Amino acid sequence: PPQSSSSLHSIPKQSSFGIAFDIDGVILRGQRPIANSPKALKRLYDDSGALKFPFLFLTNGGGFPESKRASELSNLLNVKILPSQVVQGHSPFRTLLNRFENELIVATGKGVPAEVMSEYGFKRVLSLDEYASYFDHIDPVAHYKGWTSTKASNWPRNSPKSVSSRNLISDKVKAAFVVSDPVDWGRNIQVLCDILTSGGLPGEKHGCQPPLYFAADDLQYQAAFPSERLGMGAFRIALESIFNRIHDKSLEYTCFGKPNPFVLRNAEAILKEIQKSSCQCDAIEENAEQGSHSFKTLYMIGDNPLVDVKGAHQAGSPWFSILTRTGVFKQKENHAEYPAHLVVDTVEEAVEFILKREV
Ligand code: G3P
Ligand code: MG
Numbered sequence: 001p002p003q004s005s006s007s008l009h010s011i012p013k014q015s016s017f018g019i020a021f022d023i024d025g026v027i028l029r030g031q032r033p034i035a036n037s038p039k040a041l042k043r044l045y046d047d048s049g050a051l052k053f054p055f056l057f058l059t060n061g062g063g064f065p066e067s068k069r070a071s072e073l074s075n076l077l078n079v080k081i082l083p084s085q086v087v088q089g090h091s092p093f094r095t096l097l098n099r100f101e102n103e104l105i106v107a108t109g110k111g112v113p114a115e116v117m118s119e120y121g122f123k124r125v126l127s128l129d130e131y132a133s134y135f136d137h138i139d140p141v142a143h144y145k146g147w148t149s150t151k152a153s154n155w156p157r158n159s160p161k162s163v164s165s166r167n168l169i170s171d172k173v174k175a176a177f178v179v180s181d182p183v184d185w186g187r188n189i190q191v192l193c194d195i196l197t198s199g200g201l202p203g204e205k206h207g208c209q210p211p212l213y214f215a216a217d218d219l220q221y222q223a224a225f226p227s228e229r230l231g232m233g234a235f236r237i238a239l240e241s242i243f244n245r246i247h248d249k250s251l252e253y254t255c256f257g258k259p260n261p262f263v264l265r266n267a268e269a270i271l272k273e274i275q276k277s278s279c280q281c282d283a284i285e286e287n288a289e290q291g292s293h294s295f296k297t298l299y300m301i302g303d304n305p306l307v308d309v310k311g312a313h314q315a316g317s318p319w320f321s322i323l324t325r326t327g328v329f330k331q332k333e334n335h336a337e338y339p340a341h342l343v344v345d346t347v348e349e350a351v352e353f354i355l356k357r358e359v
Helices: 005-010 037-042 066-077 091-100 113-120 128-132 185-198 232-246 261-278 282-289 305-315 347-358
Strands: 017-021 055-058 104-108 124-127 175-178 212-214 297-302 319-324 342-344
Touching: 017 261, 017 347, 037 066, 037 347, 055 261, 091 113, 091 175, 091 261, 104 113, 104 128, 104 185, 113 124, 124 128, 128 185, 175 185, 175 232, 185 232, 261 297, 261 305, 297 305, 297 347, 305 319, 319 347, 342 347
Parallel strands: 017 055, 017 297, 104 124, 104 175, 175 212, 297 319, 319 342
Antiparallel strands: none
16 A cells, blocks of 8 residues: 555664665666656655665766765755765775875776776876877877867876876876776777786887776666667777787776676665664664664666676675666566566656565
């Protein structure tokens, strides 16, 4: 039966469930909310605007710092989203800080990839365009593109002024990070091949390949265009195919993002934190401190069977996958290879199902 408003007051203070929302194809298409997503999210807050049930966004997209993405989502969706509720494909790049904090690294992708990495604490980071601007003629078709080249005027970020950019073209790049979908694939493939085949210094002959990290590996994703668009996984295939043809060793790389189960496990830990900070009850805090709180069910609401549903499957209990028909997946029947626990038309239906089941 439909929930009466009075039953909503008897919600246990410590929620037994949490929700992870995919963004592209579930909450937004391009820059636009879809499927009544603002209304669906509003149901997770009380009348005063306080969070009633723990949720976060778990997207393979990115390109902007979590704080900026949170305020952008708050404006688009009309609810208050905290930076801690935004987990992007590149968010786990933070975990590599101990390895590359003071090393020269290159970051690429739409948005502000170098700023993203600087916010995580990396001290010597340049965007691929900034880096390329130090090498004359590195992109032989650049002058046909009609864009301005970006010199690294504000580099090094967060570093003492005494660290000069003078040494840049004699320093080796120690790692390359594909933070978000690359804008100019041709230029990116050229410059990444230069960095990776040379051992970190374009123009040099064959050194050891620096580590390469991708924020995600989505072959396709749902944006504003009616059919799916090529994602970071497609770019990875293009780069890898070309690299393997021009170099004697195969490309080595690591992909983060869903469907890696550690991404969902990390989301679970963050949901616990969100639960803890939005719940004022002393007894609950005590329990949480003892680490005894665990969710009975965690819902992953996504539009991509190979990414969102596969991720939930691989993470196992307590994850419950819900597939919407607003993005990559559009079929009537459940996906054959990665069937979700539930298929619905929209995120609004998904939230309705969860609240009926849980509250
Ligand atoms: O570029 C974004 C895309 O690969 C996926 O985003 O929110 O569907 O995980 P999302
Ligand atoms: Mg999606």
